[in-house]
Amino acid sequence: MVEKIHTTLRDSSVARWTALILLASTMFVAYMFIDVLAPLSTMLETSLKWTPDTFGAVAGSEYFLNVFAFFLIFAGIILDRIGVRRAALVSGFLMVIGASIKLYGISDYFNAGGFGYDFFNSFWTGFPGSAKVACIGFAIFGCGVEMAGVTVSKGIVKWFAGKELALAMGLEMAIARLGVFAVFRLSPFLAEKGGVTLSVGVGTLLLLIGLLTFGVYFFFDKKLDAQTEALRAAGDETSQEEEFRISDLKTIFTSKTFMVVAGLCVLFYSAIFPFQKFATGMLESRLGMTTSEASSLFSYFPIGAMILTPLLGWFIDNKGKAASMLMLGSLLMIVCHLIFALTPTESFTFAIALTAIIVLGVSFSLVPASLWPSVPKLVDNKVLGSAYSIIFWIQNIGLMLTPILIGWALKSSNPGIAEQIAAGEAVKYNYTVPMLIFAGFGVAALLLAFYLKALDKKKGFGLELPNIVK
């Protein structure tokens, strides 16, 4: 007699949390790579002649293909069609390929006249060849990392829906934040020992390990699907998963509440991730610190977020209040950016900077912990991959344009400074205008958060309700 299966790996907490750790470990190294150059803006300006606008353009290039080639939209459709495990492998490969190209662009070999050097320096000469190659690599890496983000989100919903969903998402983000903390510590240290190439080289190697981790996850996911299929065949699984159709995407684009969440997401994240790229330079300038000191100080930002995000996830699973948390998170972000922008130099002490960084970390826990687990409440599971990818796509537009805007604003509000730095003078940029722009994004996010709460009250999506089904 064939034994009938009544449970799946999903019902084993050890298997569930192991799947989460596997997915999150790859995101840990991916987030390290995203910010591997962030603490090195000053070093890149002297070694590779990357001015703030060049640095901002390289930072923004991560999102270029996602936005203009609509890669993220395709990534979501591919994910909904081929499933989590295969999409994870595709994204892992893309990350490794992109990172290797970026490494080549900043390498000593390329910059000493290696393959492609003459070509990449023969056009648009105001933008260094090294930065052009780095942009190409980072854009391909960006396709991989964003596809991985969407895939991991859908993977977590697959394992944790109706269980500890927000806690699991919070933990995944916490592990990713630990990657940011690690890179802000490690990257300047490695760069001092072996130059920028060593930092990016180590980051690329870690991504290869991340790809292997996705490989291990593949087998977990395969087993779960086989068990779920067997349950369906035996009639134990009531919710037959419907086939995904492209026309289903219309339901996402026409949902007002979904679009408000996407708007809030782009505004909030535009004031966080691009800020991360400029924060070390801002702290160096405002506190007269070295790159290494400023980078260490800023590393407390992801640490605060790392500790709080899973706790808030637990709270949302059990008590709810996601919409209110989005409002509070946006408000705290405005306060912090205004402190960076407007505190007079004599009052802007180490303690003030550290407090603002920690409070910004709290804001960076409140919004992600409540935003991402709310998405499954707004759309059907069969379009969930596409829904996440559409939010990411809209968010990526902001993440791509904001560093360019901030790099330009920094250069324009500090006429002559780039030239003085290039001439070896010890002058600093003034970051007031860029920080006011970040605060402005926060104000717009807060307004949308108020609107979202009102919409939820009217339409009853249950954003304020707990996730755990008792």
Ligand SMILES: C[C@H](N)C(=O)N[C@@H](CCCCN)C(=O)O
């Ligand atoms: C940058 C990326 N598109 C993003 O939004 N990352 C989020 C995490 C989203 C996935 C959560 N499972 C972040 O807060 O890092």
